[in-house]
Amino acid sequence: MNGSKNSNGAKTGTVKVKRGLAQMLKGGVIMDVVTPEQAAIAQEAGAVAVMALERIPADIRAMGGVARMSDLSLVQRIMDTVTIPVMAKVRIGHFVEAQCLEALGVDFIDESEVLTPADDKYHVDKAKFSVPFVCGARDLGEALRRVAEGAAMIRSKGEAGSGNIVEAVRHMRAIRDAIAELSVAPEEELSARARDLGAPLELVKEIARNKRLPVVLFCAGGVSTPADAALMMLLGAEGIFVGSGIFKAAAILENGVAQYDENGFPKVDPSIALRYAKAIVDATLHFEDAAAIVAASKSLAGARPMHGIDVRQLPESQMLSVRGN
Amino acid sequence: MGGRAIGVLAVQGDVEEHVRALERSGARAITVKSSSDLEEVAGLVVPGGESTTVMLLLERFGLVEPIVERVRAGMPFWGTCMGMIVAAHDVAGFEQKTLDLLDITVRRNAFGRQIASAEVALAIPALGAKLFPAIFIRAPWIERAGPGVEVLASHDGHGVFVRQGNAIGTSFHPELTADRRVHEYFIEMVATAV
Numbered sequence: 001m002n003g004s005k006n007s008n009g010a011k012t013g014t015v016k017v018k019r020g021l022a023q024m025l026k027g028g029v030i031m032d033v034v035t036p037e038q039a040a041i042a043q044e045a046g047a048v049a050v051m052a053l054e055r056i057p058a059d060i061r062a063m064g065g066v067a068r069m070s071d072l073s074l075v076q077r078i079m080d081t082v083t084i085p086v087m088a089k090v091r092i093g094h095f096v097e098a099q100c101l102e103a104l105g106v107d108f109i110d111e112s113e114v115l116t117p118a119d120d121k122y123h124v125d126k127a128k129f130s131v132p133f134v135c136g137a138r139d140l141g142e143a144l145r146r147v148a149e150g151a152a153m154i155r156s157k158g159e160a161g162s163g164n165i166v167e168a169v170r171h172m173r174a175i176r177d178a179i180a181e182l183s184v185a186p187e188e189e190l191s192a193r194a195r196d197l198g199a200p201l202e203l204v205k206e207i208a209r210n211k212r213l214p215v216v217l218f219c220a221g222g223v224s225t226p227a228d229a230a231l232m233m234l235l236g237a238e239g240i241f242v243g244s245g246i247f248k249a250a251a252i253l254e255n256g257v258a259q260y261d262e263n264g265f266p267k268v269d270p271s272i273a274l275r276y277a278k279a280i281v282d283a284t285l286h287f288e289d290a291a292a293i294v295a296a297s298k299s300l301a302g303a304r305p306m307h308g309i310d311v312r313q314l315p316e317s318q319m320l321s322v323r324g325n
Numbered sequence: 326m327g328g329r330a331i332g333v334l335a336v337q338g339d340v341e342e343h344v345r346a347l348e349r350s351g352a353r354a355i356t357v358k359s360s361s362d363l364e365e366v367a368g369l370v371v372p373g374g375e376s377t378t379v380m381l382l383l384e385r386f387g388l389v390e391p392i393v394e395r396v397r398a399g400m401p402f403w404g405t406c407m408g409m410i411v412a413a414h415d416v417a418g419f420e421q422k423t424l425d426l427l428d429i430t431v432r433r434n435a436f437g438r439q440i441a442s443a444e445v446a447l448a449i450p451a452l453g454a455k456l457f458p459a460i461f462i463r464a465p466w467i468e469r470a471g472p473g474v475e476v477l478a479s480h481d482g483h484g485v486f487v488r489q490g491n492a493i494g495t496s497f498h499p500e501l502t503a504d505r506r507v508h509e510y511f512i513e514m515v516a517t518a519v
Contacts (some may be wrong), residue, residue, distance in 0.1 A: 010443035010461075010480075017442040020339075020462045020501050024373045024407070028336040046382055048337060048375040048514060083419070084375050107439035107463070130440045252387065283383060285336065286358075 013130030022153035022216035036081040044278030057161030058244035113323035126150030140178035144199035158221015163308030223283025225287030233287035248306035332357035332366030337514030338374020368515035409494030428471030459497035
């Protein structure tokens, strides 16, 4: 549990060590993987962490039904395969799924709108856990509510599994613009601003003072090309989550239809996946250098980004980003 | 400190935190992304991050040789956590390429996974009697230190702060605390380097 003291005088699960792990991931790419083989490809490509899950968001979207925490033996096998940190997702508000992942020893929990919410009112009380949490946000108020609950890292929600960057851009700009506004707001306005944001006054004051979130901010939801990754870094993201973008691009299709192996996992071409993953890592690192993004994009020869969805055509019932507030 | 800046390797990790800590300690700090950046600096800090990732990227972007050459020629070097792993002679239990700047064998994630990450009041006699607020995050420890290596601090029976000539390594993250003594120690190394 939070802030416990061990026999050797070491304090584990403190705010500093939880936020600190996110700080170590900055400038990096975190990749969704559904098998130990994909996790090894992600690590070889230079990912700073992997998100272990049963299905990438694009497949969750396609399959429908209830999406839950992944099979824990799969998460365990992925933890046994790579040396980089392993993250896994829980349903919004499902604190028992979170307790399971903490007991299993995952390094980070994503309380994620990509899974079907378990609680339509309350998120997990994350401050109680020793393991750090990352949560999605569409704007500053949502980000600060999650930080107040104990999130150690924030990511844009974007629209997961859409292959469309527009929602992530909207969310990143909304967060950035609101921070800029607070940083020049007269002090006597902060209380009303906190009310309008639906966020605790103490956190709003902290933002006004420091001109930045108190935790690391990554981009997630819709990144599918090296240029997308660089765009989000230039809009202020401190790192990138890639969900469906890599392994959808490397999916083996027959007559345009995805193929699955005997265990139900989508078949991917490992060499295309590796190239694709490396290109996203390179573009994230050299986001300010257009020539490097050109080189990364050219290295994809033969691989096509996922087809993607025009999110304006999605009915609200199929939007993932509206889950949780 | 006037004169040349101290570089913080900006491939991946908590770069900004080191830049800020160096500046607050009175040094000029710049980020290093290329070998031409490296020519501008009088000392190099490799921050916390993911060692697997950073070694791959150092190779992919041709930074391995320039760094090794400069440090072998006397440029002060400080690796924190990932930076110390990258600087080690070898990594216990792994075939991991390293820069081999410190004659040590490190064990990665030695204290355990993230839930074992901790804040520790650490005795570092070289920095005075006051305990240092050391933050360990998925931290390595030093399994073997060669004869030329001085162990400046230990935790749980293993070295966590070492020096060998112009290179130091810490398992923990002084850049995440307000205590500036390790940064000041490194700035002094840079100021007195030939």
